[in-house]
Amino acid sequence: PHTENDQGMSTHQWPGIPSKEFKGHLEVNYSEAQLSGYRWYDKHGVAPAYPFGYGLTYGSFSYSDLRVSARTITFTVSRETSRGCDTPQVYLAYPGASTDPAAPSKVLRFFQKVCNAGQTIVTHTFTDR
Known part of the structure; x- marks a missing residue:
């Protein structure tokens, strides 16, 4: 019997890019200084598609x-x-x-x-x- 708990939690923040606009390559520019990752989304009031820590249990x-x-x-x-x-x-x-x-x-x-x-x-x- 399966006794483990399958789960996964994201270690990154993922932008909400509509699939028709996504070209298969996401360039990441870290010019935000302290406002990288979840901090930028939070500061600018932007809801990410998948926030840091998002996952399944x-x-x-x-x-x-x-x-x-x-x-x-x-x-x-x-x-x-x-x-x-x-x-x-x-x-x-x-x-x-x-x-x-x-x-x-x-x-x-x-x-x-x-x-x-x-x-x-x-x-x-x-x-x-």
Whole structure:
């Protein structure tokens, strides 16, 4: 019997290019400085076809008990099916970022793959960077 959880999560952001306009080659220009990938889409209010972290899992998950302090975030991930994995993502927004055209609106600061049965408490303490 198959006991693994087939899944896949995208490590990239994919633009929404209608198939009739796609010529089979996508040139990537990284002239956006800090605004590359999901940061550019977010800053410009553009919905990508497939966002960062988009993917498939056959499990069902719920999130609860979110607690945030100045340096720590804690939440509970509950797997509601017999198998499956999920990858929670934590983004931080910085004061003033919305008025600075060169600053991203939010930044991915943490992610963790969770495959445990039942409930998993996820805690992350941010360090100075």
